[in-house]
Amino acid sequence: MSLAPNQQQAQLAMQQQVTTLAQQNTEYQTRAASLDKDNQExxxxxxxxxxxxQLLTDEVGATRTQLQTTTDQLLAMQTDNTQLKQMSTQLVATSKQRAGAEIRANNTLLKNLTLKQLxxxxxxxxxxxxxxxIPADRLFMPGSxxxxxxxxxxLDSVAADLRQNFPENxxxxxxxxxxGATHSQQFPTNHHLSAAQALAVYNSLAQKRTMAPNQLFVIGHGGNHPVVSNASDAGKARNRRIEFVVYPERLASR
Known part of the structure; x- marks a missing residue:
């Protein structure tokens, strides 16, 4: 049975609509899949x-903690350094008032120092x-x-000779x-570096009992007291140093 022309046209139109809807559905599914992939990415x-x-936040927190710790240490070192300088001045003044306390240039103890041969x-x-x-370059890594x-x-060789000749001074x-300027966050100034190096010497001697801890004190002068001009590399190297300063005052007289 054949369909009327009107029915054929209606059926054809319906088929076209179904095809169009199917195509649209496929496009929607493709878009949905693409959007889902984009969403996952x-x-x-x-x-x-x-x-x-979170990592950056943790790093900032750690940096702040480290900065605060370093600041506290530097403040403590500055306070200790000031107190030690005052102590040094007082000791020199006291020693000068004591008759017979001077270590003279011709003292046999000074002549007997074997460390002069080092x-x-x-x-x-x-x-x-x-x-x-002692040249700091022979003791420490550069700038540390x-x-x-x-x-x-x-250091132990020098300390052993000092202990033998000046056991109570x-x-x-x-x-x-x-x-020269420092290039270290740990030691922002030469005072911090010099104090840290002097303290490292003290800690080494005290821990090994090479010298009596109560016989020693520590000062960091930075670059304030050069022994020669800093105009040359050799001069700079000479000025980078650790000095043991033997005072006339004895432990028994303190």
């Missing part, structure tokens, strides 16, 4: 961003004190308070630098 990117933000070690009379000078290979052995450990 965005969620993954968002998760990565959140993770990075390469690079300088011994000199400075008024009523004896100064034993970490001992280099052989540094502590040299008060001895200052003074750190000195050149006039």
């Amino acid at each position: 965005l969620e993954s990117l968002l998760a990565q961003t959140r993770q990075q933000v 390469p690079g070690v300088e011994v000199r009379q400075d008024g009523d004190v004896v100064r034993v000078e 308070n970490y001992f280099q290979n052989g540094g502590e052995q040299l 008060l001895i200052g450990i003074e750190g000195h630098t050149d006039d």
Whole structure:
């Protein structure tokens, strides 16, 4: 049975609509799949961003904590350094008032110091004190308070001679630098570096009982007291030093 022309047209129109709807449905499904993929990528990117933000937040927190700790340490070192300088001044004044306390240039103890034979070690009379000078470059890694290979052995040799010849004298450990700028967050100034190096010497001697801890005190002078001009590299190297300063005052008289 054949369909009337009107019915054929209606059926054809319906088929076209079905085809169109099917095509639209396919397009919608394709778009939905694409949007779902984009959404997954965005969620993954968002998760990565959140993770990075958390890492940065943790790093900022750690940096703030480290900065606060370093600030506290520097303030403590500045306070200790001021007190030690005052103590040094008082000790020198006290020692000068004591008759017969002066360590004279012709003192047999000074002549008997075998450390004068150590390469690079300088011994000199400075008024009523004896100064034993060790190049910092032979003790420490550049710009740090970490001992280099052989540094502590040299230090122990000097300390053993001082202990033998000056077993009861008060001895200052003074750190000195050149006039160059520091390039370290740990030691923002030469005063911090010189104090840290002097303290490292003290800790090494005290921990090994090479010298009596109550016989020693520590001062960091930075670059304030050069022994030669800083105009040359050799001069700068000479000024980077640790000095043991032997005072006339004895522990028994304190």
